[in-house]
Amino acid sequence: MLKLNQVHHIAIICSDYERSKRFYTEVLGLKIVREVYREARQSYKLDLIVGDRYQIELFSFPSPAPRPSRPEAAGLRHLAFEVDALDEAVFHLKEFGVEAEPIRVDEFTGKRFTFFTDPDGLPLELYEV
Incomplete structure (x- = not known):
């Protein structure tokens, strides 16, 4: 194995x-x-x-x-980064002009997360632990 x-x-x-x-x-x-x-x-x-x-x-x-970059396109869906404080992380992104989607809650873990994109539209996620 x-x-x-x-x-x-x-x-x-x-x-x-x-x-x-x-x-x-x-x-x-x-x-x-x-x-x-x-x-x-x-x-x-x-x-x-x-x-x-x-x-x-x-x-x-x-x-x-070019490649498809929406989270539901075939291939790598997204890259997720773990953060301690999601609200602070989203505020930090906004200070640099990076817009994040509205914060959601994972229905299975109860944890909060949001998506944003890099300069090429690669979907990135912030996941609060």
Whole structure:
């Protein structure tokens, strides 16, 4: 039987590297682990750390193909971030001009959550614990 230990990283391809870099570092506050430019691919790769455990790899490629981004499109539905205080997190997003959907309550866990999008329309979620 295959034994998976944990999620190692999440890879995201962006359409505007500088815009997405600002969003993930300044708006979401993720820390940069490493940034490299790969000449052969004409691509940046930015490694970001979430908390002290998970890593997001932000890639830039020339002319990436568009993809469906609504939460109900086939493929990855969304990326969820755990927060302690949802109201504070939503207020923080608004300070940067990022609009979140109205806060909802998970009918099974009773926990509050909301969705918003990154600069390319990738659905992101804040989930309060």
